[in-house]
Amino acid sequence: MRGDLALDQLRTLAAVVSEGSFEAAASHLRITPSAVSQRMKALEAATGRVLVRRTRPVTVTEQGAEVLRLARQVDLLVRELTPVSGDTVPVAVPVVVNADSLATWFLPSVAGVADRVLLDVQREDERYALARMRDGSAMAAVSAVGDRVPGCSVSVLGTMRYRAMAAPSFAARWFPDGLTPDALARAPVVEFDRDDELQQRLVRRVTRRRVDPPRHYVPGSEAFRESIALGIGWGMLPDLQSGPLEESDAVREIGERGRIDVRLHWHQYQLDSPALTLLSDAVREGARQHLR
Incomplete structure (x- = not known):
């Protein structure tokens, strides 16, 4: 890293990757496409890396994956500190879930915490879920692979x-x-x-x-x-x-x-995040009730 990373730049990187284009990110962030472009150029200059491929949809580069993971983590923690009428704002936790879990046990397991955690579910084959963790697209994942992703914990959910x-x-x-x-x-x-x-x-x-x-x-x-x-x-x-x-x-x-x-596993970033902890506890309890 060549310089300090600004929070608005990190949020812009996360929005560009999530929304798929600079224009969609601008709409999501309620700024102009020009401002998005300027923030991305500044972030790439600060890191000394090309962070995204200017394709449609935009994809993160291998060098940008590390910065994107940081952006997701910082954004999650900062949003949890933002008060509204004295209450913690419900924050979205990006989580990867395979189709069969999504159609059966996952949603009933997390329904009880949906008023405190906003779900950002990405459907992905359980064998490829960890790629989303490594590139920073998700903070947690249900996966059939038990390999530990750096910076994350892993536990067995059941079969x-x-x-x-x-x-x-x-x-x-x-x-x-x-x-x-x-x-x-x-x-x-x-x-x-x-x-x-x-x-x-x-x-x-x-x-x-x-x-x-x-x-x-x-x-x-x-x-x-x-x-x-x-x-x-x-x-x-x-x-x-x-x-x-x-x-x-x-x-x-x-x-x-x-x-x-x-055998399914639960992967999550090791963050002091109340929202991520709440979601993880619900997933583990639901798995205990529904899986073998």
């Missing part, structure tokens, strides 16, 4: 069990003998997106060879579940989501070999 599920008619047609290697090589499979490896993880474990079954891509946790119930393909559903469908006989488990347990 989500996934089972290979299909509509009864689909299972009867494609899996008459259960989860056999030949059936998995031929049966259409539903995947959340091209980063979703859970189904292929099961396929590799059972077949022990490279196979390329027909694939449907259905993003969205609820849509993914519905596509399986409609018989579009088979897929891995968490127990927290499949229960009602099993009770109504909309889906059934293909076989006991098709079970995968995913």
